[in-house]
Each structure stands twice: as C-alpha cells, then as structure tokens.
Amino acid sequence: MSVVANVPSLRLVHDARKGRALVVAAPEGVAAGTVLFYEKAYAGAVLSAFKGAICNVCYKAADPDICCDDCSEVTYCSDECQAHMQHVHELECPVLEDIDLIAKKSGTDRDLLRLLLRMLCTRATEAARPSPAIPGAVVTTFDDVLQMVHATQLLGDAWNTSVLKGATMLLDALTPAVATLSAKDVVELAGRVNENSYSVDSWTGQPQVTAVCMFPLAGLVNHSCDPNCTWSNAGDSIVAVKATRFIPCGEEIALTYIDTNQSRDVRQRELRATKHFDCRCERCTEALADSVDFRVDGVCCAACGVDGLFVGSLTTKVNPWACKGCGREVAVDGIEQFKQQAAALLARAEKSYDTRQYKEAAAVLDDLRDHFDVGSSNPSSLFLHPSHYILTKALRVLSDCNLKAGAIEAAYANRKEVIQRLRTVVQENSFLMATCYFDLGDVIAICLKHQVWTDDAEVDAKRAELHAAFQSCVDIRAVCLVESHPLLLAAQERLG
Numbered sequence: 001m002s003v004v005a006n007v008p009s010l011r012l013v014h015d016a017r018k019g020r021a022l023v024v025a026a027p028e029g030v031a032a033g034t035v036l037f038y039e040k041a042y043a044g045a046v047l048s049a050f051k052g053a054i055c056n057v058c059y060k061a062a063d064p065d066i067c068c069d070d071c072s073e074v075t076y077c078s079d080e081c082q083a084h085m086q087h088v089h090e091l092e093c094p095v096l097e098d099i100d101l102i103a104k105k106s107g108t109d110r111d112l113l114r115l116l117l118r119m120l121c122t123r124a125t126e127a128a129r130p131s132p133a134i135p136g137a138v139v140t141t142f143d144d145v146l147q148m149v150h151a152t153q154l155l156g157d158a159w160n161t162s163v164l165k166g167a168t169m170l171l172d173a174l175t176p177a178v179a180t181l182s183a184k185d186v187v188e189l190a191g192r193v194n195e196n197s198y199s200v201d202s203w204t205g206q207p208q209v210t211a212v213c214m215f216p217l218a219g220l221v222n223h224s225c226d227p228n229c230t231w232s233n234a235g236d237s238i239v240a241v242k243a244t245r246f247i248p249c250g251e252e253i254a255l256t257y258i259d260t261n262q263s264r265d266v267r268q269r270e271l272r273a274t275k276h277f278d279c280r281c282e283r284c285t286e287a288l289a290d291s292v293d294f295r296v297d298g299v300c301c302a303a304c305g306v307d308g309l310f311v312g313s314l315t316t317k318v319n320p321w322a323c324k325g326c327g328r329e330v331a332v333d334g335i336e337q338f339k340q341q342a343a344a345l346l347a348r349a350e351k352s353y354d355t356r357q358y359k360e361a362a363a364v365l366d367d368l369r370d371h372f373d374v375g376s377s378n379p380s381s382l383f384l385h386p387s388h389y390i391l392t393k394a395l396r397v398l399s400d401c402n403l404k405a406g407a408i409e410a411a412y413a414n415r416k417e418v419i420q421r422l423r424t425v426v427q428e429n430s431f432l433m434a435t436c437y438f439d440l441g442d443v444i445a446i447c448l449k450h451q452v453w454t455d456d457a458e459v460d461a462k463r464a465e466l467h468a469a470f471q472s473c474v475d476i477r478a479v480c481l482v483e484s485h486p487l488l489l490a491a492q493e494r495l496g
C-alpha cells in the first residue's frame, strides 16, 4: 500500500490471523514516546452531541459565531478553520440541511450519514485539499480508503437495508458531479467506517471523544488487548500514533480498540459485537493461568487468599475449577454466578450515580466491597481478586460518589487504592493510569484546600504526594500525547 511507503520506520506485512499488519522496520526499534506517524484524516465528522460546540476542523472549542448560516450544522473556532473546510462544505451544505430527514426516513445513524457525506464531498475536491498543518503528516486518497477492510455481510439485513436506503437518499440529494458512486458502493463505504473509523478526542482539555474520523494508514493498525501504541488528536484533523513502550524491529504495532481492563470474556464479546472479529492477540490466546486476565477476572478462595486463585480454562471449558492453593473445587457456574452478582451491584450503583443519588450509590458499593472484596463475608467463601476489574471500577465510582457527597478524605483514600490495585494489571503508560493519577492529585488538592490534614509534617507529605501524582500523570501523557495536547498542558499546569 502506497501510504506505508511514506513511513520508513514501518513495514506492511500479512498476518495469517489478522490480515494486513504494520511492523517496526527501524533496525534499532523505536523508543517509548516516539511518534510513529502523523496522519491527516481523509474525512471526519464532529459527533452530533457536540454540534455547535466543537470546531469541525481542529476539534477545539468552537466560536458559535463562526457557523454556516445556511445549514447551521457546522461550526468552527476560527476563520482559518472555516476556510480550510470551505471547498468540501460548499458541496455538503445543501444535503446537510436535510440530514435529519434522511436519517429518520432511512433509519440510518445520523453521524454515519454525515461522515459518508463528508467522504463523498472530500473525494470530489481532493485536488483542492490544503496541506496539513504538521509537515510530514501522511495524506491519503479515496483509493486508500477503498483498500480498508469491511464486513458488511456480517452487519445483518436490518443494517444493510437501512444504510442502502440512506445511501440512496444521500446520492439523490447530491449533485451528479459528487454522486458518482453506486448506493451499494456507499454501503460498503459505511462498512469500512464500521470496521476502521477512529474516535478522536477533543482539543479542549476535557477527556472526551468528539469526532469520528477515517485514517487509511492508522486503519492498518490491528488491535491488541496488550497494546504498544496509542493514538490521539494532534490538531487540524491529524492523528498522532505513538509508541507507549520500546518496540523492537520486526514487532507488530498494535492499538486497543476497547477498554482493556475488562475480563477476557467481556473484551471478546465487545470486539465481536462492535468490530466483528475474534481477537487473536497474545493476551487473548495465552493460557489463562499465565495471563494477567487471571487477576483482572480472578476469583480467589477465602481459605488461601490471593494465592488461592481458581484455575480453569475459558477455551476448553474445564469444569469444575480448582483452587491453586488447597485444591477445593467449585463449579464454573458457581464462579460465574458469583461474578454476575458483583457486576449487578456495580450496575445498580452506576445507575444511582447517573441520577445523582450519590449516597445511595456509595451504600451499594460498600455492600459490594463487603461481599466480594478480600475478607468478604460471602457464604460461598470466595472473593474477587483485589485487582478484579469490577472492584477497581467500583472503587472509582465510589471515590466520585464520596467526593460529590462531601466525604473528601474517603474519596482520597479510594483514589489511592484504585491506583495500587490497577498497577498490577494495567500498563503504566495508558490513558486510564494517567487519569487516575490526575484524579488523585486533584482530590489531594481539594483536601488541602479544606484543611483535612492539620499536622505540618502530614501536610508536607500530602503536598509531596500531590506533586508526585501530577508528575506521574505528566510523564504518562508526555508519552501518549503530542507536546501541545491540552490534557498534557492541564497536567503540567497543576504541577505548578
């Protein structure tokens, strides 16, 4: 593929289990924090939820006055960004006025339609595209988009029927010069969006996804549940793919398409449902007992503590599972039921949290800990491994509940504990760890402001802890994000 030729440190290979893959070609390998490539989006669309709030070109906060008066669908942060998109927007504008109607009549997702429309209009104006703001950023063509995989046959009749209807309506609304593809080709394009599109974070300092974009080069990067790269907004609709650890020559580069701090089962179900493949990454294929998944989703025997993990195999469905310590056997169903009860409590607490019933949510989470954490009073004499993903998630929600309910010292203790528990199962250079360190620094600052600690030596120690937390956040974000990213700047600012 021609776009890979523009990136000398990478090589395209064919992997029997995953299709095309990118591997490191640099003989000396690449260090953590190295930008593997910058790539300008072939096309992107700000999510409807952020309509009017986010610039359509750089994903900074928009200036509501710099908006298209005809369709009122697209807003920009500056005249420069508006000029950047003008040639494409002129073609899409009349159709955008009808986008709600097309979405409603066809039953097609509004954001998918907007991205398809933008791709069609970009294709018609490819020659007029301005150079990317970052020199050396890879620029792709519609032919590169067509090389991306799709799985429309797996998306079901209902999806295919509604997208075909939506595609037909889009094409009917476009001028003949733009509408040169068939409706079936547009459906395949939608399939490519489904398998390959990237969620791009905003450029606002808020950790939120605000746009969906097509990057034909980044679209060649496969998924791993133990990734060695991250992607993030680099401004001007450009993505930066960075190495999060040293990657030797010949190793495949891989990103994660999902939250990796979930059980193997949950991750595989999510990838099957959303991306339509069975994950063949190393973490998902190694024996459960040798994998970090053993702890992420581990159930322990109360008599033996954390050394008493139950050993089983998800693939061969060994039943019952035996405790590694004392050999006690428990039926797989019993273990599954135990985990499901914990998951149900967490879901209940999250629901209360979402409806701002913080005290109720905290009570449910305390109950969850009493019954499923180390030293639990559960009659089955089981407990979840201390780094089990349900427990760490529960602790994160509990810290937010306590903070909102004014129990700030408890929130501090929860956040500290989350980090201790996550450390053994989550990669240090990950967005999740960076957020946890930021949240810890934040809660210490709140406690200091409210004079939770009065002893001078204790206050000094907490100040040092606050500094260390923000420093850890800065260190991780410097590896994962570009230098000028607002989330990195926000953490640096808190360091003082």
Ligand SMILES: C[S@@+](CC[C@H](N)C(=O)[O-])C[C@H]1O[C@@H](n2cnc3c(N)ncnc32)[C@H](O)[C@@H]1O
Residues within 6 Å of the ligand: 017, 018, 019, 020, 021, 148, 149, 195, 196, 218, 219, 220, 221, 222, 223, 224, 275, 276, 277, 278, 279, 280, 281
């Ligand atoms: C974004 S594309 C990645 C590039 C793709 N391999 C290609 O040939 O164009 C995503 C597709 O790659 C394959 N894939 C990616 N990661 C995988 C994994 N961990 N296990 C199995 N297949 C994977 C799946 O077919 C998936 O739909």
